[in-house]
Amino acid sequence: MISVVALLLLGVPGAAVASPQDDVVVHDLDTNGVAAYWTPERIAAMPTGPTAPPGTPPVDDATGAPAPASRTIGRLFFVDRDGEDSSCTATVVASANRRTAVTGGHCVHTADLIGQDPRWHTKMLFVPGFRDSTRPFGEFVVRQAVVHRTWTTDDQRTEYDQAFVVLDRSSPAAEHIAFDRPADRFAREYGYPRAAGQPGHQGRPEFTGQRLAQCWGTPVLNPGHPEVGPENVWGVPCDMGGGSSGGPRISGGAVVGVNIQSFNVDSDGRWCPIGECVRHLGGAQFSGKVTGKLYARAQRG
Missing domain, CATH: 2.40.10.10 (Trypsin-like serine proteases)
Structure with a gap:
């Protein structure tokens, strides 16, 4: 909540x-x-x-679901x-x-x-x-x-x-807003995305900017491309697309970051190319x- x-x-x-x-x-x-x-x-x-496509069943899960008003x-x-x-x-x-x-x-x-x-x-x-x-x-x-x-x-x-x-x-x-909290704590991310990648999300009001959407989980650090290295960007698995930028990451009853970019991480927490592993949405942990x-x-x- x-x-x-x-x-x-x-x-x-x-x-x-x-x-x-x-x-x-x-x-x-x-x-x-x-x-x-x-x-x-x-x-x-x-x-x-x-x-x-017509007949595609809607999907509500931790990577994208309706949020309360x-x-x-x-x-x-x-x-x-x-x-x-x-x-x-x-x-x-x-x-x-x-x-x-x-x-x-x-x-x-x-x-x-x-x-x-x-x-x-x-x-x-x-x-x-x-x-x-x-x-x-x-x-x-x-x-x-x-x-x-x-x-x-x-x-x-x-x-x-x-x-x-x-x-x-x-x-x-x-x-509430908070700074310098540990980033790896359960969080919910909210936004008004105008697009989504999963068919079970596409075209629904929560993914066309008409209603608030949410994702949730334990944030992980963006490991960054091997040639660049990690940044202070944390996020959860999330299918919210453009329009969700700026939305809050709320943890422990306070906003601790905002959505700014997507990144892809494999099961071992390593960077991987788009489409080959789990898409995350994240941003810097507030400091x-x-x-x-x-x-x-x-x-x-």
Whole structure:
């Protein structure tokens, strides 16, 4: 069950400001017209993955299943660096300003396919509990994005692929957040995937961005390609595809990481090529060194 903390309600757009002391970059977004932009028709037109052949039985297991409705986890809509409509997942976390959510770094800022020309995403809208094109808990326009300076200059540094967004008003609920916890503890990962690999998942509302999905298990470390080596990326076996990025990894009643990438591991915990062993979905384990600095700054937004 998702641990929820009940909360009491309580620059210049486009500019990015960095603090040389802590390497935190704060980007102010233009909020004008954002809510009006994300119409039901526009959201419905976003592409999704393949649909299973007729007669394929649905499969619910630890690699992908429906998740209960949430007031804290939602779809994060945005226009990407190339001007295309897209979405990730984000989660409201307990904070001093009561309007801070956590997501993936590549959900707010990306470079092109060769790692150049980095740009901020625009028209960001957070919809907690999004379900079947409805917005049961309202919608929140994102006014600021907070990332580590390293992520803005090198999008191959996976440990820095994390971000916080500051919403336009307070949220009535939030998840706990924790840093520097052991990573190999039972966890659930949540997201709004728009695609899946297994036929028993394909085409269902939980795998076309219409409903919240989940995976669960004991996270393992991404061993990395033999020529590269491991990174601080932990995840569980999971079939959630694009759109689940930024979704929370919850363990011990707190968000301890977010989904950022898939990786494949064999039964001995070794790297293997795509399609030859078990697909995992994971991300960096939150740390005080990286995440803590971003979180502290976002709370002041």
